[in-house]
Amino acid sequence: QSALTQPASVSGSPGQSITISCTGTSSDVGGYNYVSWYRQHPGTAPKLLISDVSHRPSGVSNRFSGSKSGNTASLTISGLQAEDEADYYCSSYTRSTSVIFGGGTKLTVL
């Protein structure tokens, strides 16, 4: 099973908003509302930002929001900050009773 499709890189200036897409199929993203988003800074473990498509865990900034339309999920980060520069990964539960990740998106804050 191929990884979910994410753009390799996105960039934005401080204060701006950016959106990262995550495209799958009807067997994963499109078939279930179990899409998650993670942020990973170099050399550290991933951190959960969004679960269940749009749920923000306790302690996660409301600058992060998630949505889904069909087979594509999206993560929007508003009010970009320097600390947001990191790699971002989406994941989805799949019909095969497994989890699939996206290839990752490197966010650069200009």
Added chain:
Amino acid sequence: EVQLLESGGGLVQPGGSLRLSCVASGFTFSSYAMNWVRQAPGKGLEWVSGISGRGDRTYSADSVKGRFTTSRDSSTNTLFLQMNSLRAEDTAVYYCASGQGYCPNGICPGDYWGQGTLVTVSS
């Protein structure tokens, strides 16, 4: 404070075996499904396996099925990954992660992650 501490990584020859451990503290271990996620050097994340809170159900990625076995011991709050018939492509940092409650079978990696342990498969 929640902590997940992995150990057991190292250098192993192709075809060899290794057993990873992940000791949990700061939360009710038996109430959470647990998962293993790996990341090859310079690459993205890959879900490896998951196990139910009671340890009676396990799930694995196709890439490791038949070679890796996931288990847990609630008496010691420890998650294990027994890796056999290791291949070069298994080289990665292996993370243990708690599961999300609403995700089916709890196999979606959640809030709690360890710092990872590096497994290198090479001759």
